Amino acid sequence: MGHALEMITDQDLKRILSCLRSAVLEVEILDLWEEKIEQAEIIDQNETPPDLVTIHSIVTCTEDGEGQRELEKMGHLTVVFPHEANIDEGKISLLAPLGVALLGARAGQAITWQARNGRLKSLVVDSIAYQPEANGHWHL
Template sequence: MASTPAPITVSSLDLERIEQLLDLPAHRDAAGAQALRGELARAAIVDPPQMPADVVTMNSTARVVDEASGDTRELTLVYPRDADGSPGKVSVLAPVGAAMLGLRVGQTIDWPLPAGRWLRLQVTGIAYQPEASGHLHR
């Protein structure tokens, strides 16, 4: 069921920080590291001030809807150090986090669940994006 989403957009600042993260021994071979590298390899890179406001960037909070159930939730894409187990915080190294990075409102991701099941989530809005809020160096 997993499919490759449409092209993604990533800020040059996020790219630099994520590449540094992936170079660390603690994260180099993490479960989501390879998927994240793949996402970055296909991304269009833009400077933070040019980031469209409808894109999920690091530290963004996206509204997503489960296409099967209609349930809505907010997910904040964070660096591993900030993934403290709080509801809604998703590490960029988690499969769903790597898949969220760079998505635009209207795009979907397939989120793997236990027992081989999948959840399809659609990004329906961006509640907060650092770049759109002027927080370019967060």
């Protein structure tokens, strides 16, 4: 993950913890979330910066190497709840390594995650095309 202090909204934190309690997970995902939550600044949902990736944010990203083609096919990425995940639509579960890395990142920030094949991958969050909080959509 990037060097900048990441932020997580208090509402997203409640939702993440609920997902972590109700899902059967690999230890690695639990460890990733534990580390991320310990290091993140938890902020009030009403004070969410518009360039922060939150649950249901739609982001555009660039990636170096062979992954670039995969991102171009998807167009945008959206961090979603596990039951909404669909890689073909660019909907990334918040319980997937990429979802953990994306949530709390800021536009312009580089993030890294370990792919299922064990290789480290990285991308840059170019922009936030949609963020629920910035649009007053508190229910998402």
